Amino acid sequence: MSIFALDEDIGKLTVNGSCAIIDSEDDGFDQEISGDLWHKNLLSNDPRPESSSSQLAVPSMSPLNISRGRRRSSVYDKMSVVTPPNTRRLQMPPSEYTGPESVCSLSTLKKHGPRDLEDFRPIRVLGRGAYGKVLLVKDFHTTRLYAMKQLKKAEILIHEEPTVSSTQEDALEKRLERTFAEKTILSELEHPHIVKLFYTFHDHHRLYLILQFIPGGELFYHLKEQGVLDEDTVAFYAAEISSAIKFLHQKGIVYRDLKPENCLLDERGHLVLTDFGLSKKSAGEASRSGETSPEAGEPVEKLFSIIGTPEYCAPEILEGKPYTQNCDWYSLGCLVYDMLAGKPPYTGANHKVILNKILKDKSPKIPTFSSEGMKDFLGSLLKKDVTKRWDVDKLWAVDGPKPKKKKAGQAKTTSFQSHFVFRKINWSKLESGELQKTTNGPIMPIITDWELAENFDSEFTGMRLDSAGCIDIKQEIKPEHAHLFQGFSYVASSSYLERHF
Numbered sequence: 001m002s003i004f005a006l007d008e009d010i011g012k013l014t015v016n017g018s019c020a021i022i023d024s025e026d027d028g029f030d031q032e033i034s035g036d037l038w039h040k041n042l043l044s045n046d047p048r049p050e051s052s053s054s055q056l057a058v059p060s061m062s063p064l065n066i067s068r069g070r071r072r073s074s075v076y077d078k079m080s081v082v083t084p085p086n087t088r089r090l091q092m093p094p095s096e097y098t099g100p101e102s103v104c105s106l107s108t109l110k111k112h113g114p115r116d117l118e119d120f121r122p123i124r125v126l127g128r129g130a131y132g133k134v135l136l137v138k139d140f141h142t143t144r145l146y147a148m149k150q151l152k153k154a155e156i157l158i159h160e161e162p163t164v165s166s167t168q169e170d171a172l173e174k175r176l177e178r179t180f181a182e183k184t185i186l187s188e189l190e191h192p193h194i195v196k197l198f199y200t201f202h203d204h205h206r207l208y209l210i211l212q213f214i215p216g217g218e219l220f221y222h223l224k225e226q227g228v229l230d231e232d233t234v235a236f237y238a239a240e241i242s243s244a245i246k247f248l249h250q251k252g253i254v255y256r257d258l259k260p261e262n263c264l265l266d267e268r269g270h271l272v273l274t275d276f277g278l279s280k281k282s283a284g285e286a287s288r289s290g291e292t293s294p295e296a297g298e299p300v301e302k303l304f305s306i307i308g309t310p311e312y313c314a315p316e317i318l319e320g321k322p323y324t325q326n327c328d329w330y331s332l333g334c335l336v337y338d339m340l341a342g343k344p345p346y347t348g349a350n351h352k353v354i355l356n357k358i359l360k361d362k363s364p365k366i367p368t369f370s371s372e373g374m375k376d377f378l379g380s381l382l383k384k385d386v387t388k389r390w391d392v393d394k395l396w397a398v399d400g401p402k403p404k405k406k407k408a409g410q411a412k413t414t415s416f417q418s419h420f421v422f423r424k425i426n427w428s429k430l431e432s433g434e435l436q437k438t439t440n441g442p443i444m445p446i447i448t449d450w451e452l453a454e455n456f457d458s459e460f461t462g463m464r465l466d467s468a469g470c471i472d473i474k475q476e477i478k479p480e481h482a483h484l485f486q487g488f489s490y491v492a493s494s495s496y497l498e499r500h501f
């Protein structure tokens with residue numbers, strides 16, 4: 001779980017000038033799979049997605065090749081599960097929360113129509129977050145594999161202690177807003193390095209997002225295996241992430257949760273961003289339409305919520321200052337640093353220690369073995385003072401030095417894209433998605449059978465798929481809360497589904 005203080009206004013969290021942080025420790029968690037007995041185990045001879053023989057090769061990209069313990073930044077025990085309180089009914093603005101419940105014809109109903117839990121057979125657990133689990137599932141009708149993200153309604157509705165200036169209703173409204181935002185934002189995006197959302201639906205207890213299954217596992221997992229990565233590999237991932245972040249910013253979306261756990265590798269070793277639970281879309285008219293973009297470099301919106309994973313969180317967020325989309329570029333700096341050094345720039349035993357270091361320590365020491373170009377790149381992204389930090393969205397839009405002889409079809413470069421660290425990156429192929437389709441990334445995940453989810457942590461894949469005791473009686477949803485989730489169901493357009501089938 002990535003939230004260390006849940007969307008609280010700074011004022012509520014600032015006590016005597018220092019931020020109050022919700023410290024957390026991982027704990028054990030239930031071993032049963034959630035959901036009713038919905039697996040029918042009917043299909044055995046399903047076609048599997050293609051995998052090339054080269055996928056078995058796993059080059060060691062680590063210069064030091066050290067394997068080290070990595071602590072997951074997730075927080076599972078954010079709050080205890082109790083009976084939902086008598087939460088006041090909230091009236092959500094319908095425009096914010098409604099999506100097309102169905103957009104398809106009867107003839108393609110099962111392939112393109114609304115879906116429900118009965119359509120999917122659970123195969124194994126892929127991961128777990130604050131509000132539920134992510135499972136690998138198989139569509140009974142098409143035999144396709146998907147990642148099903150489940151969110152427990154009761155955990156979203158749960159009682160939270162009010163802070164100085166927030167009420168329970170405020171906190172609930174924020175959680176509902178974030179829950180719907182993930183669906184709304186993902187349903188509007190199509191980018192080679194952003195996970196695809198195909199369907200959402202809900203039942204009495206849970207919300208379900210049916211996502212493209214990204215089989216290569218988390219970057220977190222590969223970093224754990226490899227220790228550190230060489231500069232070319234780091235630059236490759238940095239370029240793919242930058243392309244996704246720039247695309248989001250153009251659509252008026254701030255991602256706010258960049259970390260190795262949210263970067264997945266596809267079957268060819270290309271990076272795909274997942275988990276849009278903390279993303280925020282601008283309230284601006286231009287970006288709401290999704291058709292036009294705010295001017296490059298223009299703040300999407302001044303944001304105030306303390307949100308994100310502390311290790312990768314920009315100082316201006318932690319200081320309680322208004323912040324903009326630029327916070328994502330600082331997080332990219334932290335992630336690049338992490339890939340090179342084996343740990344993020346500021347670490348500590350708990351969130352408070354980390355936060356103090358980010359706010360008070362000098363700029364982080366960039367690994368001495370880094371090239372001058374990498375030092376410059378990291379130094380420019382990791383500037384604590386946002387006014388001195390690279391404004392990548394602006395740099396992206398500005399033409400950089402033009403090559404002397406421009407070949408036909410050659411893309412324009414910019415001062416960000418033409419930086420030394422990206423000298424081996426073919427940006428036009430990367431941004432069009434061609435690179436992803438035609439070449440392999442620097443780390444090829446081992447995939448012998450997609451259903452084995454070999455690149456996911458055995459902590460999750462080893463969990464029992466068991467329907468017993470799936471819903472705690474204390475998690476019953478009160479009838480008066482049912483309407484809060486109306487409008488969650490969604491089906492991607494037929495053309496979108498066709499393009500990605």
Ligand SMILES: Nc1ncnc2c1ncn2[C@@H]1O[C@H](COP(=O)(O)OP(=O)(O)OP(=O)(O)O)[C@@H](O)[C@H]1O
Binds near residue numbers: 131132147149261
């Ligand atoms: N599309 C996907 N394909 C493969 N695995 C996925 C996919 N989406 C999520 N996962 C796995 O499930 C994990 C948890 O997913 P996600 O981060 O979306 O959940 P979350 O509840 O928002 O987590 P958190 O509370 O930590 O933010 C991921 O880190 C990843 O390992």
